[in-house]
Amino acid sequence: MVSLQHPMGEEKRIRVLIVDDIPETRENLRKLLQFEGDIEVIGAATGGADSIERAKELAPDIVLMDINMPDLDGIAAAEAILQASPHTQLVMMSVQGDADYLRRSMLAGAREFLTKPFTSDELVTAIRRVHRLQPRIEAPPLIQRAPPLEETPLPTKPEKRGKAIALYSPKGGVGCSTIATNLAIALGEEGERKVALVDFSLQFGDLGVLLNLQPKSTVADLAPHIEELDDILLDEVMQAHSSGVKALLAPPRPEMADLMAPEDMRRILAQLKSIYDYIIVDTASSLSDSTLAVLESSDKILLVISPDIPTIKNARLFFEVMEALDHPLEDIMLVLNKVDGRGSIQEEKIEASIKHPIASRISNDREAALAAANQGIPLLIGQKNRPISQDILTLARQLSRELEKVEKTIPEEAVSGSKGLIKRIFRSPGIL
Ligand SMILES: Nc1ncnc2c1ncn2[C@@H]1O[C@H](COP(=O)(O)OP(=O)(O)OP(=O)(O)O)[C@@H](O)[C@H]1O
Ligand SMILES: [Mg+2]
Incomplete structure (x- = not known):
């Protein structure tokens, strides 16, 4: 487990957890993100199993997950994290040529797939885009939003027939x-x-x-x-x-x-x-x-x-x-x-x-x-x-x-x- 410093009191920042088994990669990712005012790296995990624990503990907005890790691969870890925490979004990272991984990642619930090597621009854009999708998931579950039967339902928008x-x-x-x-x-x-x-x-x-x-x-x-x-x-x-x-x-x-x-x-x-x-x-x-x-x-x-x-x-x-x-x-x-x-x-x-x-x-x-x-x-x-x-x-x-x-x-x-x-x-x- 690796602890990273994070500034206090900046609530609106996108909280990112980095998961990669290679220490240099973790450090590089952190560096790529360190000057982005709206993104905060809140921690890093050294493998699949560690990432599940860290995600539980830190409740990140985004998990930046490497796919190839010796203990538990990124796809299995992604599934476990997304199941435990529906508010977390996942960006998967892998080396070129992993076409099957890409497909499996999307099926596991990843929102983005970055092929290494990627630029800081690509990384930041992916994180922001995935994060923009988040409020929809944070909305209360549908079952709570539905009015009780005896209540008059709110007027719905007129149905368009395109x-x-x-x-x-x-x-x-x-x-x-x-x-x-x-x-x-x-x-x-x-x-x-x-x-x-x-x-x-x-x-x-x-x-x-x-x-x-x-x-x-x-x-x-x-x-x-x-x-x-x-x-x-x-x-x-x-x-x-x-x-x-x-x-x-x-x-x-x-x-x-x-x-x-x-x-x-x-x-x-x-x-x-x-x-x-x-x-x-x-x-x-x-x-x-x-x-x-x-x-x-x-x-x-x-x-x-x-x-x-x-x-x-x-x-x-x-x-x-x-x-x-x-x-x-x-x-x-x-x-x-x-x-x-x-x-x-x-x-x-x-x-x-x-x-x-x-x-x-x-x-x-x-x-x-x-x-x-x-x-x-x-x-x-x-x-x-x-x-x-x-x-x-x-x-x-x-x-x-x-x-x-x-x-x-x-x-x-x-x-x-x-x-x-x-x-x-x-x-x-x-x-x-
Ligand atoms: N009216 C036209 N006159 C001349 N060339 C055309 C015309 N319409 C399309 N083309 C050319 O035909 C080729 C195929 O066009 P397009 O990609 O639109 O077809 P498609 O049916 O979508 O093909 P695909 O099966 O690859 O999806 C392209 O090179 C396009 O520039
Ligand atoms: Mg076509």
């Missing part, structure tokens, strides 16, 4: 993320609409790159707290883009996609619908249960295709799946991207093959799309006058007109009874 629009393509690289990003910006420009952009392409989501936002906080931060999901927590995790759109980014690493179950994704969308007018959701092209959960929870699906045979073939299969699931086909808008008329398949042929009308067309402009992606400046901000941008604006107007007509409620049984959807389809005869 519309979720999912972009899906049964083939990768067709343009979902490009269109999702710009569509969100376009919808936000129309009047006073609150727009959220969600990256549910969980493994290799690109929205952070397309918007030039760092994945400082992502959907993975919601995973350990999905049961307590509320507006405050969502707001903490979503990142503001200069366009006014709020983005919920995909996890920073592919293996962290497993942290989200389909049910969690439904919950997040339901909560977002109570805050935002429009929720634009980007998805991955595999038709997994997660993707199906998103598609089911959406008011509109934009099926993005490009004019080539493999994509058209997959789009046809996609419609068959949706039909087998009794998903209303009129809620699916077919968007033909990368239209250039040169050597492409005729639109009538596409419609005849897919048996669904093309609702919207977006020009092919490789140069503009690529520049936008590489610079992290969306088309509608950096290259608004190009036909590709104008086409997306037209799509946005068309979509908002359509959505005004839609007043759809998702039946409860569709939410609870839809686990293992894709397996259900594979079992039903005649499909795929």
Whole structure:
């Protein structure tokens, strides 16, 4: 056990307990934090078992935990600490390449994962961000907040019914993320609409790159707290883009996609619908249960295709799946991207093959799309006058007109009874 000095009488400081078995590392961490006025290192522990004792004794706000320790590893210690003290938050530290550790840490309840070596800036930012999430946890338990039955309940905020629009393509690289990003910006420009952009392409989501936002906080931060999901927590995790759109980014690493179950994704969308007018959701092209959960929870699906045979073939299969699931086909808008008329398949042929009308067309402009992606400046901000941008604006107007007509409620049984959807389809005869 190592005792560290701490100044008295500064109540609002973030109280940090350092846990690392290497004395030099403990000392370095302390040095990195010593000039931060709002952070106070209240102690240090030399191993997993010691950290449990020290956390009990000191009740820190944040435990800075090393993952690899000889006696009891950081993950087991984290679990024990978080169970004993729900007010404490955990930041895990590890060396590079520990992808599995990262996943297990998040599952154990860690709020942040720092890969060594990290800078003092990264460390301090992580501690402050995690600490900002804390008041929600310190709120009285829900059971105490609920009014007794005979009392008149307090007026609740009026229920908003935002519309979720999912972009899906049964083939990768067709343009979902490009269109999702710009569509969100376009919808936000129309009047006073609150727009959220969600990256549910969980493994290799690109929205952070397309918007030039760092994945400082992502959907993975919601995973350990999905049961307590509320507006405050969502707001903490979503990142503001200069366009006014709020983005919920995909996890920073592919293996962290497993942290989200389909049910969690439904919950997040339901909560977002109570805050935002429009929720634009980007998805991955595999038709997994997660993707199906998103598609089911959406008011509109934009099926993005490009004019080539493999994509058209997959789009046809996609419609068959949706039909087998009794998903209303009129809620699916077919968007033909990368239209250039040169050597492409005729639109009538596409419609005849897919048996669904093309609702919207977006020009092919490789140069503009690529520049936008590489610079992290969306088309509608950096290259608004190009036909590709104008086409997306037209799509946005068309979509908002359509959505005004839609007043759809998702039946409860569709939410609870839809686990293992894709397996259900594979079992039903005649499909795929
Ligand atoms: N209308 C367009 N004209 C030309 N190129 C485009 C157009 N839309 C998108 N692209 C380009 O196509 C590529 C794939 O786009 P994007 O990442 O948006 O697709 P995606 O469907 O999200 O792909 P992924 O399967 O990787 O998620 C990018 O290089 C992008 O710049
Ligand atoms: Mg994408």
